[in-house]
Amino acid sequence: MSIIDLQNITHVYQSGGEKTVAVNDVSLTLAEGTSNALIGPSGCGKTTLLNIISGLLTPTEGKVLIDGKDVTELPPQGRDIAQVFQFPVVYDSMDVYGNLAFPLRNRGAPEEEIDERVQVTAELLGLEDRLHVNPANFGPEWSQLVSLGRGIIRHDTTALLFDEPMTDVDPGRKLTLRRRISQAQKRLEVTSLYVTHDQHEALTFAEKAAVMKDGEIVQYGSPEELYERPVSTFVGNFIGSPGMNFIDCEFAGEDLKIGKFTIPINESMRDNLDSSWTGLELGVRPNLVNVYDEPEGGGEIPAKVTLTEHLGSYQIITLEMEDIGTVVKAELPLEEKTDVGSEKFIGLTPENIMLFHNGEAIENGKK
Numbered sequence: 011m012s013i014i015d016l017q018n019i020t021h022v023y024q025s026g027g028e029k030t031v032a033v034n035d036v037s038l039t040l041a042e043g044t045s046n047a048l049i050g051p052s053g054c055g056k057t058t059l060l061n062i063i064s065g066l067l068t069p070t071e072g073k074v075l076i077d078g079k080d081v082t083e084l085p086p087q088g089r090d091i092a093q094v095f096q097f098p099v100v101y102d103s104m105d106v107y108g109n110l111a112f113p114l115r116n117r118g119a120p121e122e123e124i125d126e127r128v129q130v131t132a133e134l135l136g137l138e139d140r141l142h143v144n145p146a147n148f149g150p151e152w153s154q155l156v157s158l159g160r161g162i163i164r165h166d167t168t169a170l171l172f173d174e175p176m177t178d179v180d181p182g183r184k185l186t187l188r189r190r191i192s193q194a195q196k197r198l199e200v201t202s203l204y205v206t207h208d209q210h211e212a213l214t215f216a217e218k219a220a221v222m223k224d225g226e227i228v229q230y231g232s233p234e235e236l237y238e239r240p241v242s243t244f245v246g247n248f249i250g251s252p253g254m255n256f257i258d259c260e261f262a263g264e265d266l267k268i269g270k271f272t273i274p275i276n277e278s279m280r281d282n283l284d285s286s287w288t289g290l291e292l293g294v295r296p297n298l299v300n301v302y303d304e305p306e307g308g309g310e311i312p313a314k315v316t317l318t319e320h321l322g323s324y325q326i327i328t329l330e331m332e333d334i335g336t337v338v339k340a341e342l343p344l345e346e347k348t349d350v351g352s353e354k355f356i357g358l359t360p361e362n363i364m365l366f367h368n369g370e371a372i373e374n375g376k377k
């Protein structure tokens with residue numbers, strides 16, 4: 011258990027004459043014993059940042075502190091961090107027992123202690139029935155558990171890092187692996203960072219997630235914060251499935267205008283808007299779009315259903331607002347009638363919407 015503190019980390023790769031700023035002035039503190047996720051699109055710098063934490067890379071600038079100690083220049087062996095990579099790393103010349111025991115044997119631990127630690131670790135990860143099987147004989151999800159086991163078998167593991175560990179795992183097996191990883195993390199209470207480009211994976215694993223874009227961390231918060239209060243249209247769109255809807259609008263001095271339609275807003279929103287602004291967008295989560303069969307007293311925007319997707323316990327419908335040339339997605343209960351081609355009316359209320367100026371959230375008017 012450790013506090014991991016990243017201070018103004020920048021990493022620039024130089025290959026040939028080309029410079030790539032992979033990580034750009036990232037500062038982030040992971041509290042002791044917490045599970046964290048790092049999410050963002052491919053190429054945004056996640057692996058680079060993870061390797062800087064584990065010591066596989068030394069950053070161009072900035073500091074890595076573990077429990078207040080500067081470890082920036084320390085190699086991985088000096089950090090006691092366990093790292094699980096995209097593709098499982100197991101020794102197929104040994105059975106699962108041998109793989110788990112390896113780090114302890116390497117340090118010359120007594121066989122009795124090794125045996126005890128192997129049993130405890132195998133039980134934690136659900137590997138106890140497979141100790142004498144060669145890991146090459148079963149699927150990548152098991153190999154990943156063996157890799158993880160090798161990382162946590164020592165008592166002094168300070169942190170757990172995962173770099174897209176599900177990449178090679180069959181979709182049907184992902185849930186089981188994720189559950190085991192998560193259980194192990196909770197039992198051990200080890201400070202963890204789980205890297206993925208899949209928000210669903212991230213938000214089911216982590217108490218807090220950092221969203222990364224172009225080498226920068228744009229928001230770090232709980233799943234609820236990221237969902238309910240995204241700091242930008244990027245986060246609003248990236249988090250949520252489907253993401254937040256965005257509609258161009260204008261501030262008309264009193265209320266918002268979307269084309270010829272008026273959207274009421276509240277006092278605090280009004281105080282923070284300027285009628286000279288361009289680049290104003292209204293954001294609304296699909297589950298907060300009010301969809302009516304008939305106009306509800308004015309202000310609703312007519313829209314036609316163009317697509318209906320049934321997703322288990324709810325449906326997502328796509329609505330085209332022909333008058334303003336914009337599409338929105340709405341999440342509705344399955345029992346709602348939503349035939350393709352039918353006419354609906356969309357209601358947007360101040361409590362259900364967020365406003366963005368040039369892509370940044372206007373939080374109660376404060377930008």
Ligand SMILES: Nc1ncnc2c1ncn2[C@@H]1O[C@H](COP(=O)(O)OP(=O)(O)O)[C@@H](O)[C@H]1O
Nearest residue numbers: 023025030032051052053054055056057058059
């Ligand atoms: N060894 C390297 N040399 C040069 N550029 C690299 C190297 N590794 C990664 N990059 C570049 O750095 C950026 C971030 O890469 P990476 O950290 O792997 O992102 P992610 O893990 O989010 O996909 C990308 O533009 C990638 O092409």
Ligand SMILES: [Mg+2]
Nearest residue numbers: 056057058173
């Ligand atoms: Mg990566």
